[in-house]
Amino acid sequence: MIQLDFNKMGGLLPAIVQDHETGEVLMLAFMNEEAWRHTLKSGKATFYSRTRNSLWIKGDTSGNVQLVKEIRVDCDNDTVLLKVAQVGGAACHTGHRSCFYQKITETGAVEIIGKPVFDPKEVYKE
Amino acid sequence: MIQLDFNKMGGLLPAIVQDHETGEVLMLAFMNEEAWRHTLKSGKATFYSRTRNSLWIKGDTSGNVQLVKEIRVDCDNDTVLLKVAQVGGAACHTGHRSCFYQKITETGAVEIIGKPVFDPKEVYKE
Numbered sequence: 001m002i003q004l005d006f007n008k009m010g011g012l013l014p015a016i017v018q019d020h021e022t023g024e025v026l027m028l029a030f031m032n033e034e035a036w037r038h039t040l041k042s043g044k045a046t047f048y049s050r051t052r053n054s055l056w057i058k059g060d061t062s063g064n065v066q067l068v069k070e071i072r073v074d075c076d077n078d079t080v081l082l083k084v085a086q087v088g089g090a091a092c093h094t095g096h097r098s099c100f101y102q103k104i105t106e107t108g109a110v111e112i113i114g115k116p117v118f119d120p121k122e123v124y125k126e
Numbered sequence: 127m128i129q130l131d132f133n134k135m136g137g138l139l140p141a142i143v144q145d146h147e148t149g150e151v152l153m154l155a156f157m158n159e160e161a162w163r164h165t166l167k168s169g170k171a172t173f174y175s176r177t178r179n180s181l182w183i184k185g186d187t188s189g190n191v192q193l194v195k196e197i198r199v200d201c202d203n204d205t206v207l208l209k210v211a212q213v214g215g216a217a218c219h220t221g222h223r224s225c226f227y228q229k230i231t232e233t234g235a236v237e238i239i240g241k242p243v244f245d246p247k248e249v250y251k252e
Contacts (some may be wrong), residue, residue: 001234008176014140014154023149025198028140028205040234050134072151072226073236075218079154081226092201100198100207108127108166110199 005078006033013078017045017091020069020083026091027099029058031080043068045082062123064088090117093124131204132159139204143171143217146195146209152217153225155184157206169194171208188249190214216243219250 006013012030019026029047031039034055038046042057045066049056059065066084073080092099095116103111132139138156145152155173157165160181164172168183171192175182185191192210199206218225221242229237 002228002230002236009135016142016151016154018149018151023144025142025144025151025207028142028200040230071230072239073228073230074154074225075220075222075227076225077228079225081151094201096201099200099202099205101201102128102199102203104128104166104197104199110128113198 002073002077004033004036004073004080005076008078012048012050013080015045015047015080015082017066017082017084020085024098025100026066026084026086026097029056036080039068039071039082045084058091059087062088062093064090064123066091088118093120095120095123128199128203130159130162130199130206131202134204138174138176139206141171141173141206141208143192143208143210146211150224151226152192152210152212152223155182162206165194165197165208171210184217185213188214188219190216190249192217214244219246221246221249 011032015031016028017026032048035046035048045058047056065087068082068084070083090097095118101113103113105111137158141157142154143152158174161172161174171184173182191213194208196209216223221244227239229239231237
């Protein structure tokens with residue numbers, strides 16, 4: 001069993017989430033050891049929420065869970081890459097498919113890529 | 127000009143590096159504000175080395191620089207995604223194309239994906 005290095009960031013490490021079919025990078029979040037174990041056991045991408053200070057099963061509120069198809073770990077065991085099937089078609093709480101919808105143009109301006117695929121107000125009942 | 131949030135991690139934020147053509151995730155590193163500005167100005171992926179405590183122009187030693195083709199920023203401005211052309215064909219100091227060459231199998235074992243494309247001893251003159 002691989003031993004991940006949670007020490008560099010005080011118990012956390014970054015986890016990149018990528019669409020397993022298209023290769024699109026959907027989001028980045030952090031895992032503690034509990035989140036890592038829960039991901040392995042459940043097959044659902046699970047993180048540690050730094051703002052809520054609690055385990056965060058992605059999609060628990062919205063229904064947009066991420067089914068883990070493949071797990072990769074980097075050369076020094078301090079970063080995880082999850083290849084997932086994104087239920088609901090969008091990973092971002094804004095309704096965008098990917099959280100990385102802001103493109104920086106050559107002048108340094110921000111260009112929004114794509115449109116939300118769901119209405120956050122509807123999904124999260126704000 | 128976008129304002130990135132360097133505060134959540136004490137002056138750093140994670141930067142994901144992806145091959146701009148294949149979509150393969152090559153590595154993850156951290157940027158401070160100086161690294162971010164250097165990346166924008168030079169067009170070469172530049173990070174902050176947590177082990178050396180200094181600016182790290184990726185490929186400065188090995189020659190395997192990363193030419194930035196596109197920059198994306200996530201929904202809360204605390205993570206960067208660089209789409210790059212990887213000079214020399216490999217991002218990892220081990221000689222592997224991607225740092226994420228360890229696949230976790232269903233039993234929890236590690237399977238090495240692919241072979242190094244260069245010999246680290248040759249490139250880094252160890």
